[in-house]
Amino acid sequence: MSILLSSVLNGLSFAALLFLIAGGFTLLYGIMRLLNLAHGALYLWGAYLAAAVISGTGNYLLAVLVAGGVVGIATVIGGVGLFARVQGNELREVLLTIAVSLVLADAALAVWGGHPVGVQAPEFLRGAADFMPVAFPIYRLFLMGLALAVGFGLWYLIERTSVGALLRACVDNRAMLASLGVNVRRLYWFVWMAGGFLAGVAGLLGSIVFGIAPGVDVQILLLALVVVVLGGLGSLSGAALGSLVVGLSYSFATVYAPELLYFIIFGPMLILLVIRPQGLRGANA
Amino acid sequence: MRLSVTSLAAQYGQGAALHDVSLEVAEGEVIGLIGRNGMGKTSTLRAVMRWPEPTVTAGRITVDGTDLTRGAAHRPARIGLGYVPQGRMIFGSLTVEENLSVLTRAFGRATVRAGLTRVWDLFPKLADIRNRRASVLSGGEQQMLAIGRALVGQPRILLLDEPSEGLAPSIVDELTGAIRNLANDGVGILLAEQNLTLAVSLTDRLLVLEQGRVVLARDSSGVDINDPTLRSHLGV
Amino acid sequence: MTTLMPQLTSRWTDQTNQNRRFLAVVITLVIVAVAPMFLQQFHVGLLTRIFFMGLLAMSLNVLVSLTRVLSLGHAGLFGVAAYVVAIGVTRWELPFLTAAAVALVVTGLVSMLFAVMIVRAQGVTFVMITVAQGMLLWGAAERWVSVTNGNNGIRGVRPPEFIQTANDFYWAAFAVVAVSVFALWRLHTSFLGTRLRGTGDSPTRMTSLGYSNAWHRFIAFTIAGLFAGVAGILYVGYFGFVSPTTLHVGNSVQVALAVILGGSALFLGPLLGTAVLLTARTWVVPVTDRWNLIVGALMIVTVLFLPNGLAGAFASAWAKLTRRIPRLAGRRSPDQNAPSAPAEPPGSSQPSGTPERPQH
Ligand SMILES: Nc1ncnc2c1ncn2[C@@H]1O[C@H](COP(=O)(O)OP(=O)(O)OP(=O)(O)O)[C@@H](O)[C@H]1O
Ligand SMILES: [Mg+2]
Numbered sequence: 001m002s003i004l005l006s007s008v009l010n011g012l013s014f015a016a017l018l019f020l021i022a023g024g025f026t027l028l029y030g031i032m033r034l035l036n037l038a039h040g041a042l043y044l045w046g047a048y049l050a051a052a053v054i055s056g057t058g059n060y061l062l063a064v065l066v067a068g069g070v071v072g073i074a075t076v077i078g079g080v081g082l083f084a085r086v087q088g089n090e091l092r093e094v095l096l097t098i099a100v101s102l103v104l105a106d107a108a109l110a111v112w113g114g115h116p117v118g119v120q121a122p123e124f125l126r127g128a129a130d131f132m133p134v135a136f137p138i139y140r141l142f143l144m145g146l147a148l149a150v151g152f153g154l155w156y157l158i159e160r161t162s163v164g165a166l167l168r169a170c171v172d173n174r175a176m177l178a179s180l181g182v183n184v185r186r187l188y189w190f191v192w193m194a195g196g197f198l199a200g201v202a203g204l205l206g207s208i209v210f211g212i213a214p215g216v217d218v219q220i221l222l223l224a225l226v227v228v229v230l231g232g233l234g235s236l237s238g239a240a241l242g243s244l245v246v247g248l249s250y251s252f253a254t255v256y257a258p259e260l261l262y263f264i265i266f267g268p269m270l271i272l273l274v275i276r277p278q279g280l281r282g283a284n285a
Numbered sequence: 286m287r288l289s290v291t292s293l294a295a296q297y298g299q300g301a302a303l304h305d306v307s308l309e310v311a312e313g314e315v316i317g318l319i320g321r322n323g324m325g326k327t328s329t330l331r332a333v334m335r336w337p338e339p340t341v342t343a344g345r346i347t348v349d350g351t352d353l354t355r356g357a358a359h360r361p362a363r364i365g366l367g368y369v370p371q372g373r374m375i376f377g378s379l380t381v382e383e384n385l386s387v388l389t390r391a392f393g394r395a396t397v398r399a400g401l402t403r404v405w406d407l408f409p410k411l412a413d414i415r416n417r418r419a420s421v422l423s424g425g426e427q428q429m430l431a432i433g434r435a436l437v438g439q440p441r442i443l444l445l446d447e448p449s450e451g452l453a454p455s456i457v458d459e460l461t462g463a464i465r466n467l468a469n470d471g472v473g474i475l476l477a478e479q480n481l482t483l484a485v486s487l488t489d490r491l492l493v494l495e496q497g498r499v500v501l502a503r504d505s506s507g508v509d510i511n512d513p514t515l516r517s518h519l520g521v
Numbered sequence: 522m523t524t525l526m527p528q529l530t531s532r533w534t535d536q537t538n539q540n541r542r543f544l545a546v547v548i549t550l551v552i553v554a555v556a557p558m559f560l561q562q563f564h565v566g567l568l569t570r571i572f573f574m575g576l577l578a579m580s581l582n583v584l585v586s587l588t589r590v591l592s593l594g595h596a597g598l599f600g601v602a603a604y605v606v607a608i609g610v611t612r613w614e615l616p617f618l619t620a621a622a623v624a625l626v627v628t629g630l631v632s633m634l635f636a637v638m639i640v641r642a643q644g645v646t647f648v649m650i651t652v653a654q655g656m657l658l659w660g661a662a663e664r665w666v667s668v669t670n671g672n673n674g675i676r677g678v679r680p681p682e683f684i685q686t687a688n689d690f691y692w693a694a695f696a697v698v699a700v701s702v703f704a705l706w707r708l709h710t711s712f713l714g715t716r717l718r719g720t721g722d723s724p725t726r727m728t729s730l731g732y733s734n735a736w737h738r739f740i741a742f743t744i745a746g747l748f749a750g751v752a753g754i755l756y757v758g759y760f761g762f763v764s765p766t767t768l769h770v771g772n773s774v775q776v777a778l779a780v781i782l783g784g785s786a787l788f789l790g791p792l793l794g795t796a797v798l799l800t801a802r803t804w805v806v807p808v809t810d811r812w813n814l815i816v817g818a819l820m821i822v823t824v825l826f827l828p829n830g831l832a833g834a835f836a837s838a839w840a841k842l843t844r845r846i847p848r849l850a851g852r853r854s855p856d857q858n859a860p861s862a863p864a865e866p867p868g869s870s871q872p873s874g875t876p877e878r879p880q881h
Binding site for chain 1: 334335336337357358359361362363368370374376377378379383384386387388389390391392434435437438
Binding site: 033035082085086090091092094095096098099100101102103104105106107109110218222225226229233258259260261262263265266267269270273274 | 591593637638641642644645646648649650652653654656657659660661663664665666667770771774777781810811812813814816817818820821824825828
């Protein structure tokens with residue numbers, strides 16, 4: 001009973017974290033149709049930057065701003081500088097994001113070294129809450145709340161604000177939007193920035209759970225990939241759904257079938273891609 | 286304001302679509318660009334609006350001496366060209382009003398507010414359905430929205446690509462009236478059309494496009510719809 | 522059939538061009554075959570690795586240059602073959618060659634299974650499915666400890682008895698790779714290859730001609746997987762060791778880089794890319810730990826500035842040269858490996874089967 005309950009809670013909190021991790025990834029795909037395979041490397045840099053700020057100042061807010069801000073700005077620069085040349089050519093875009101991720105991950109290794117780094121949650125989020133049979137870390141509860149807040153915030157931004165209307169129009173028909181007088185390039189800067197910011201902050205949030213070490217970037221990327229592919233590339237509600245599916249199955253698999261862990265995560269994704277390539281909630285592939 | 290296109294050539298990838306297109310539109314003028322399917326009407330308008338395709342390989346596009354042949358895709362609209370594309374291309378996931386207000390950041394709040402009033406005046410039908418999702422509109426309503434959307438930025442010259450395509454005659458009449466009103470207000474109009482009768486009735490001057498070249502230019506007032514040369518070019 | 526010298530004064534014809542090419546191939550083969558006698562151990566090893574990793578890249582290029590999709594799970598199929606051989610030799614105590622045969626069958630089956638999954642996918646979806654496939658195999662290698670020995674990998678895979686020295690292995694690998702490359706060449710120039718190219722370049726026309734795109738994608742993926750398997754068998758024979766890293770996405774990425782760096786439009790481009798990468802690696806690794814950074818930077822430069830890879834850049838430089846000094850080269854245009862366009866309905870004019878040309 002208590003194993004079941006703790007598996008469910010673990011699964012939900014993991015799902016929340018997955019959703020936060022996948023946010024920036026799904027945003028870039030949703031708006032720009034860019035499959036950003038450098039997402040994990042951006043996360044890694046966010047994590048290292050945040051860890052450095054925290055160990056230097058102990059200020060978590062500053063850590064969020066530095067991790068999100070630096071990674072966001074770097075993403076804008078990289079995006080505008082590199083991707084303008086290959087825009088519209090999917091395969092070359094993908095290759096470029098892979099190349100960038102190799103560079104970033106190796107640069108992180110050079111700068112921060114190969115030792116695993118642990119990051120603590122801020123003071124007020126440490127400790128555990130009691131749910132009769134199980135005690136559950138407060139930080140993980142916080143993640144669930146944050147995921148709900150971020151999910152709602154993104155939904156509001158996209159569906160209810162004027163920037164959101166611009167973004168939706170851009171997805172509908174980019175060339176048309178530009179020929180109406182909208183500076184689509186500037187809009188893209190915003191998207192690059194937002195995607196990078198979310199990836200960087202996810203680095204902080206995730207490193208408190210997973211820690212930081214070389215190679216984390218690939219794992220994070222794969223998790224994000226599975227989540228958004230399951231849900232439907234570029235769809236916010238799909239990412240939420242995908243996170244739940246992966247979070248819960250991961251949590252149960254680690255307890256009940258550790259040898260099959262990867263089959264349980266990647267298997268459903270493969271099957272889904274075959275029978276429904278657009279994902280659970282995607283409109284089109 | 287005057288739009289001048291001089292010896293324009295353009296291509297999709299390696300396939301040439303325009304070879305030699307020259308035309309002029311000034312404020313208050315209505316110019317018709319006619320030709321059969323695939324002769325380059327849409328390509329001409331797209332080149333002027335700096336769409337990603339076709340790419341211009343030769344010739345010049347200027348507005349009052351300002352060169353528009355190169356540069357960012359949003360410049361033509363900012364300079365005062367409005368574009369109503371073939372197939373309407375309204376933003377289906379936005380509401381009717383959002384389709385118009387989405388231009389706030391491009392043109393400023395005041396301009397857009399004035400633009401909204403103008404659109405609701407011109408097409409009262411649209412005002413009634415302003416909160417409806419654009420994807421569920423009828424063809425005629427979509428066309429009105431596309432025209433309205435092009436007017437939000439207060440263009441001095443409007444490029445219209447086959448606005449009558451696929452619409453019922455009564456709606457075409459309504460649109461024709463609206464276009465005539467715009468022309469009377471002094472907006473210059475470049476109208477790409479296959480429907481010769483409509484083009485003759487609306488325009489001051491007709492240009493015939495064939496295989497990416499302007500092959501014939503006539504004043505509309507003197508044009509006889511049964512003129513054999515004209516009809517042979519249009520293949521009717 | 523090869524009259525060699527008399528053409529010097531006559532006009533170059535297709536026949537003489539073919540003869541020249543045949544001669545060049547024979548000379549190259551002979552040079553490569555006798556090379557180990559004159560090389561140090563280290564270089565023999567390097568060349569051996571270039572052989573089988575180059576074959577891996579060329580097998581990936583079946584997908585890239587013909588059906589126009591990029592797999593990022595290709596090292597997975599390579600790894601399956603390596604693992605099956607390793608398990609066969611160490612666990613079941615099969616002779617190496619028997620294990621290799623089993624490995625080919627298994628790799629073929631896995632390829633076919635994966636191929637079924639990709640027949641409808643294109644572009645980014647294809648990339649993602651293949652990533653997932655690769656990760657699935659990697660996950661199996663890492664987690665299925667009872668069979669694969671997990672992260673420790675499997676050691677002690679001995680090549681067959683008749684291979685005693687590094688030079689022996691070199692010759693064996695050379696023979697296997699040469700035959701495979703020849704088979705791939707036949708594929709690229711055959712009617713099947715043309716149809717595969719049609720699937721990549723103009724699927725709608727393939728459909729209108731009555732060919733099934735899905736079927737051709739299936740075939741291409743299976744063939745690519747089989748040759749990756751051949752490379753994997755050589756790999757495990759050479760290193761005697763296989764671990765989950767062998768089939769990791771990172772490895773697939775390096776193979777993809779070899780393809781685009783060398784140039785996918787030219788038949789031997791991927792081999793060239795592999796040679797450049799592996800050679801550069803032997804220089805870089807002793808000096809700095811930043812090999813991945815260099816790989817990434819190389820990849821950025823390739824994607825941005827060398828759309829047809831090094832081979833494409835050489836070809837266009839060569840074309841410029843021969844245009845300027847026609848006599849020097851004795852040919853009019855650079856070597857185009859491309860066979861002519863696929864069977865087309867009479868009257869359709871656009872060429873469809875031609876691969877990307879090097880830029881001029
Ligand atoms: N996206 C495209 N890619 C390649 N070629 C195109 C593309 N769009 C148009 N073309 C070609 O360019 C030429 C001109 O087409 P265009 O659309 O300008 O003609 P049009 O006069 O607008 O025709 P219609 O009356 O059918 O709208 C045609 O030969 C067409 O096949
Ligand atoms: Mg048209």
